[in-house]
Amino acid sequence: MQFKLxxxxxxxxxxxxxxxxxxxxxxxxxxxxxxxxxxxxSDVMKGSVYDENxxxxxxxxxxxxAGKKIDEYPIGTKGMNSIDTIKxxxxxxxxxVTYTDVKTGxxxxxxxxxxxxxxxxxxxxNKGPVVKQSLEILELAKSKKVHYGFEGVVLAGTPAxxxxxxxLAGNVIKSFKGILNGTTNYILTQMEAGKSYEExxxxxxxxxxxxxxxxxxxxxxxALGKVVILxxxxxxxxxxxxxxxxxxxxxxSKEDIEKAKSEGKRWKLIGCAEIRPDGSVKASVRxxxxxxxxxxxxxxxxxxxxxxxxxxxxxVTIVGPGAGxxxxxxxxxxxxLEINNKNK
Amino acid sequence: MQFKLxxxxxxxxxxxxxxxxxxxxxxxxxxxxxxxxxxxxSDVMKGSVYDENxxxxxxxxxxxxAGKKIDEYPIGTKGMNSIDTIKxxxxxxxxxVTYTDVKTGxxxxxxxxxxxxxxxxxxxxNKGPVVKQSLEILELAKSKKVHYGFEGVVLAGTPAxxxxxxxLAGNVIKSFKGILNGTTNYILTQMEAGKSYEExxxxxxxxxxxxxxxxxxxxxxxALGKVVILxxxxxxxxxxxxxxxxxxxxxxSKEDIEKAKSEGKRWKLIGCAEIRPDGSVKASVRxxxxxxxxxxxxxxxxxxxxxxxxxxxxxVTIVGPGAGxxxxxxxxxxxxLEINNKNK
Numbered sequence: 001m002q003f004k005l006x007x008x009x010x011x012x013x014x015x016x017x018x019x020x021x022x023x024x025x026x027x028x029x030x031x032x033x034x035x036x037x038x039x040x041x042s043d044v045m046k047g048s049v050y051d052e053n054x055x056x057x058x059x060x061x062x063x064x065x066a067g068k069k070i071d072e073y074p075i076g077t078k079g080m081n082s083i084d085t086i087k088x089x090x091x092x093x094x095x096x097v098t099y100t101d102v103k104t105g106x107x108x109x110x111x112x113x114x115x116x117x118x119x120x121x122x123x124x125x126n127k128g129p130v131v132k133q134s135l136e137i138l139e140l141a142k143s144k145k146v147h148y149g150f151e152g153v154v155l156a157g158t159p160a161x162x163x164x165x166x167x168l169a170g171n172v173i174k175s176f177k178g179i180l181n182g183t184t185n186y187i188l189t190q191m192e193a194g195k196s197y198e199e200x201x202x203x204x205x206x207x208x209x210x211x212x213x214x215x216x217x218x219x220x221x222x223a224l225g226k227v228v229i230l231x232x233x234x235x236x237x238x239x240x241x242x243x244x245x246x247x248x249x250x251x252x253s254k255e256d257i258e259k260a261k262s263e264g265k266r267w268k269l270i271g272c273a274e275i276r277p278d279g280s281v282k283a284s285v286r287x288x289x290x291x292x293x294x295x296x297x298x299x300x301x302x303x304x305x306x307x308x309x310x311x312x313x314x315x316v317t318i319v320g321p322g323a324g325x326x327x328x329x330x331x332x333x334x335x336x337l338e339i340n341n342k343n344k
Numbered sequence: 345m346q347f348k349l350x351x352x353x354x355x356x357x358x359x360x361x362x363x364x365x366x367x368x369x370x371x372x373x374x375x376x377x378x379x380x381x382x383x384x385x386s387d388v389m390k391g392s393v394y395d396e397n398x399x400x401x402x403x404x405x406x407x408x409x410a411g412k413k414i415d416e417y418p419i420g421t422k423g424m425n426s427i428d429t430i431k432x433x434x435x436x437x438x439x440x441v442t443y444t445d446v447k448t449g450x451x452x453x454x455x456x457x458x459x460x461x462x463x464x465x466x467x468x469x470n471k472g473p474v475v476k477q478s479l480e481i482l483e484l485a486k487s488k489k490v491h492y493g494f495e496g497v498v499l500a501g502t503p504a505x506x507x508x509x510x511x512l513a514g515n516v517i518k519s520f521k522g523i524l525n526g527t528t529n530y531i532l533t534q535m536e537a538g539k540s541y542e543e544x545x546x547x548x549x550x551x552x553x554x555x556x557x558x559x560x561x562x563x564x565x566x567a568l569g570k571v572v573i574l575x576x577x578x579x580x581x582x583x584x585x586x587x588x589x590x591x592x593x594x595x596x597s598k599e600d601i602e603k604a605k606s607e608g609k610r611w612k613l614i615g616c617a618e619i620r621p622d623g624s625v626k627a628s629v630r631x632x633x634x635x636x637x638x639x640x641x642x643x644x645x646x647x648x649x650x651x652x653x654x655x656x657x658x659x660v661t662i663v664g665p666g667a668g669x670x671x672x673x674x675x676x677x678x679x680x681l682e683i684n685n686k687n688k
Contacts, residue, residue, distance in 0.1 A: 159511035167503035298642040316664040330656040
């Protein structure tokens with residue numbers, strides 16, 4: 001397939017994808033018959049440019065890296081806003097990578113629905129719309145015969161959704177359990193190595209794993225969003241934010257860590273959900289003491305892991321990165337390759 | 345797609361697949377537009393039957409479970425040998441599940457090549473032909489525009505090959521490392537719990553994990569075959585049996601286990617391979633002492649695990665069952681679903 005991409009937002013994730021696309025252009029063409037050009041970019045801060053024949057993305061990356069605006073690109077139409085970029089360009093696939101607002105899902109929600117209604121595919125790493133309305137948007141995409149991909153919202157480029165949908169196809173998955181947030185796992189790993197919660201958080205902030213306001217991570221909100229998504233998409237059960245019991249890691253003390261150690265166990269922030277025999281869903285995010293032979297217990301640092309309980313194979317676990325600029329950019333390529341496969 | 349299946353061999357794995365196909369018939373039709381019937385079975389011990397309109401597989405399973413011959417099936421053509429069943433029936437897909445001979449690959453090798461030359465897809469859990477000639481057979485299948493699937497030869501139904509081919513597509517994988525044999529991992533886990541090698545082996549034999557002659561497992565031959573397959577298929581480098589350094593677990597003593605424990609480590613039989621900078625391959629099967637925070641260290645019992653080192657995501661590990669009648673049968677369904685996807 002010949003992808004004509006438009007980026008809505010062009011931050012680190014969009015740039016990460018662009019680097020991968022440039023570096024792997026030949027491999028993608030040869031191995032997957034995957035062809036691409038970027039025809040438009042619209043970013044609230046960095047400006048906009050559109051050229052129906054395709055932009056030189058090396059030039060664009062150089063502009064951005066030099067701290068310049070995309071508008072300085074030598075040719076093309078400038079100044080189009082995100083909606084016009086979606087509606088009025090010849091792009092056939094929209095890469096939606098604006099900032100995330102999990103409360104409203106906006107502005108991504110509007111971008112994604114607009115694109116689908118225009119008959120354009122969307123790939124996005126934006127968690128907001130997926131937490132809010134994934135099933136509705138997937139239904140809309142189906143009715144418009146386009147694709148809405150969001151592999152990156154769960155474990156960045158670690159193919160958690162793709163694994164469930166394709167590699168484990170034919171299984172019935174009735175529950176899952178995972179380490180779905182790298183920041184808290186990094187903090188817990190540091191505490192295990194002897195640091196206090198405050199020291200561990202400070203180090204996580206220094207390394208860029210935790211934000212200045214770490215609430216979203218340490219109170220389990222990020223993991224909660226992923227539990228909602230996995231329940232909706234993999235278990236096939238509609239639940240919302242309010243249906244998940246939540247407890248963060250802020251109450252775990254050095255003493256708790258030591259006590260677990262003496263029991264041969266390890267604290268992990270676990271997100272999980274299961275379909276009960278009556279069809280209802282039990283879902284939670286909370287710290288759990290795992291025995292050391294649990295596959296999730298040895299997952300250390302910022303790494304993520306997810307165990308699906310399948311009917312044919314029993315537990316199947318995937319372990320990989322859960323964040324990162326290039327890793328999350330790669331998740332978008334997983335989605336694009338799925339579209340490519342569908343349109344062969 | 346409408347599959348017309350012929351089973352060559354009808355032991356536990358073929359029966360396992362049959363049970364899954366019967367139980368999941370409706371789900372497979374609805375969710376994947378996957379339709380099947382079995383038109384023929386040819387088994388050296390159990391007999392043969394062919395009906396171009398399809399066999400009642402519940403009847404067949406009942407005959408087999410009662411220890412009766414398949415020839416007692418009320419209608420159809422009886423007595424066809426495997427080659428005639430491949431060539432002269434209306435089957436479009438051959439399920440090759442005869443016994444494994446890793447030295448010659450026969451009789452499976454002949455069955456598989458015959459089927460492909462007849463323009464029929466083949467799915468097989470038979471390791472022999474894959475170790476011997478996977479790349480050549482895949483080339484032949486490509487030229488005949490049919491599919492040769494063998495997901496089950498590595499980690500049974502745990503989708504190791506499918507993960508690398510689809511979910512991790514776009515990555516370059518230059519090395520892997522795994523626990524590729526459940527029997528030895530079970531023995532090592534038992535030794536860790538205090539048993540001697542002899543006691544652990546005896547228990548593994550009682551549970552059916554190890555054969556009366558356990559050489560293939562404990563000397564690392566089974567794992568070696570999987571290293572060859574993964575190197576050929578995932579790393580894309582042709583190597584053979586002789587290119588892999590091998591050491592089994594028979595020399596590991598109770599003292600070695602205790603010493604590792606005191607160092608915070610654990611013995612595992614590790615199969616691995618990597619492409620060196622000059623393009624050559626370094627491959628081995630040997631016991632290694634892993635630190636407890638290695639994702640492979642916590643994999644206990646008969647479970648298998650495999651870590652791919654990818655260029656975009658770093659290490660990605662999958663953990664799941666590596667054996668079992670139904671699990672291996674399920675691997676054939678993974679291959680059939682891939683064919684179904686290709687032919688949509």
